[in-house]
Amino acid sequence: MKNVLTIAGSDCSGGAGIQADLKTFAAHGVYGMSVIVSVVAENTCRVISIKDIPPKSIADQIDAVFEDIRVDGVKIGMLSNKEQMKTVADKLLQYRPRGVVLDPVMVAKGGCALMHPEALETLKKEMLPRAFLITPNIPEAEALTGMKIETAEEMKQAAALLLKMGTQNVLIKGGHLSGDAVDILYDGKEFSAFTAERIQTKNTHGTGCTLSSAIAANLANGMGTADAVKAAKEYVTTAIRHALPIGKGHGPTNHFYTLYQKGGLRNAEL
Numbered sequence: 091m092k093n094v095l096t097i098a099g100s101d102c103s104g105g106a107g108i109q110a111d112l113k114t115f116a117a118h119g120v121y122g123m124s125v126i127v128s129v130v131a132e133n134t135c136r137v138i139s140i141k142d143i144p145p146k147s148i149a150d151q152i153d154a155v156f157e158d159i160r161v162d163g164v165k166i167g168m169l170s171n172k173e174q175m176k177t178v179a180d181k182l183l184q185y186r187p188r189g190v191v192l193d194p195v196m197v198a199k200g201g202c203a204l205m206h207p208e209a210l211e212t213l214k215k216e217m218l219p220r221a222f223l224i225t226p227n228i229p230e231a232e233a234l235t236g237m238k239i240e241t242a243e244e245m246k247q248a249a250a251l252l253l254k255m256g257t258q259n260v261l262i263k264g265g266h267l268s269g270d271a272v273d274i275l276y277d278g279k280e281f282s283a284f285t286a287e288r289i290q291t292k293n294t295h296g297t298g299c300t301l302s303s304a305i306a307a308n309l310a311n312g313m314g315t316a317d318a319v320k321a322a323k324e325y326v327t328t329a330i331r332h333a334l335p336i337g338k339g340h341g342p343t344n345h346f347y348t349l350y351q352k353g354g355l356r357n358a359e360l
């Protein structure tokens with residue numbers, strides 16, 4: 091079995107962050123581990139408070155994992171501030187794990203900032219060059235590039251700019267545009283589009299976390315980049331189509347449906 095680590099924030103309501111990542115890992119048959127960078131008191135409606143974990147504790151958590159266990163893949167989500175980013179970047183340089191998928195989380199669904207805006211430059215300089223693949227949504231790609239993105243052509247231009255910032259692959263997610271949900275992958279040589287029908291639902295809490303964790307798990311399981319993205323896109327689309335009407339706001343993606351279909355779950359009500 092492959093071992094995959096998530097470095098991200100905790101969502102106590104279970105829909106996004108570390109919790110979504112670990113559920114996604116389990117559904118992909120990889121052994122999940124977690125380094126918590128922030129405790130976010132949030133639910134399907136709102137963020138109540140954010141408690142950042144001190145950089146020393148983040149460094150210790152990363153050491154605890156790497157000194158003991160082989161790490162086959164890493165997903166990075168919410169990083170709240172510059173100091174946290176520098177700490178994680180230093181540890182990535184020290185341990186040099188393969189297949190780092192960086193989801194540059196900036197804002198929660200309801201509009202609450204999960205990253206301090208002044209950390210943007212550190213994200214670009216310290217984190218992007220350490221990533222195998224980054225998965226920004228449209229507003230994140232706009233913040234990183236300074237471009238306005240409204241079309242597939244502009245997604246491609248933004249992806250090319252992001253690649254120049256030092257990451258090896260870019261997947262810009264089109265969830266925030268209208269029409270089909272089209273994500274565009276750029277590996278420095280060619281663009282590939284991954285298209286899914288847009289599902290009419292308000293239950294999209296954790297979609298970005300789910301997609302990036304699924305990609306990290308697929309890479310760890312030995313898939314090539316485009317195949318890993320294709321399979322992860324199929325996974326997140328199913329997870330959105332069967333999203334759970336939990337809570338009063340944006341309900342979470344469903345990580346159990348695929349397993350259930352394969353007969354991997356008994357006595358589950360879906």
Ligand SMILES: Nc1ncnc2c1ncn2[C@@H]1O[C@H](COP(=O)(O)OP(=O)(O)OP(=O)(O)O)[C@@H](O)[C@H]1O
Pocket residue numbers: 197198199226227228263264265266271272273286287288289290291294295296297298299301323326327330
């Ligand atoms: N309504 C939808 N129907 C189908 N696919 C969707 C829908 N919304 C998002 N997606 C897909 O889900 C994945 C996550 O994309 P999205 O742009 O929503 O990420 P995100 O903004 O990081 O997530 P969030 O909005 O939850 O913070 C992408 O593959 C995107 O195309």
Ligand SMILES: Cc1ncc(COP(=O)(O)O)c(N)n1
Pocket residue numbers: 098099100101106107108130132167168195197198199204294295296297298299300
């Ligand atoms: C701790 C944490 N991390 C990330 C997100 C964004 O979630 P997503 O973009 O997947 O909806 C979130 N709401 N909370």
